[in-house]
């Protein structure tokens with residue numbers, strides 16, 4: 001009986017499966033490590049203003065997170081007025097959230113905390129304040145970014 005040259009041995013098949021599993025596992029480890037050392041490019045912001053919503057859509061003490069280009073921005077209605085910041089933490093680009101009970105913006109990744117009045121760092125490892133985004137009201141609608 002002639003041997004079929006297109007067949008693969010069981011051992012050969014297992015070797016291929018093992019190599020694919022190893023490559024997948026390596027990618028699962030290396031991918032996040034690369035992202036850790038190369039955080040998001042925060043320079044990519046939309047050139048046009050982005051609508052947040054009606055001027056009364058955020059109560060005092062409240063917040064709204066909106067898409068701002070590829071990344072989210074967070075809009076706060078503080079006792080001192082409206083503020084808008086990039087929601088991307090300046091440490092390693094995790095997304096900050098508003099914590100009204102503690103009156104700060106909190107990054108869950110490494111316990112970074114930011115001041116809602118100016119985005120400055122209160123505590124934790126972030127090396128810089130949150131990026132401030134211009135906010136303005138045009139015809140009763142709030143916008144962030146773009147020209148004021």
Ligand code: FES
Nearest residue numbers: 089091092107112
């Ligand atoms: S990514 Fe925000 S504190 Fe580390």
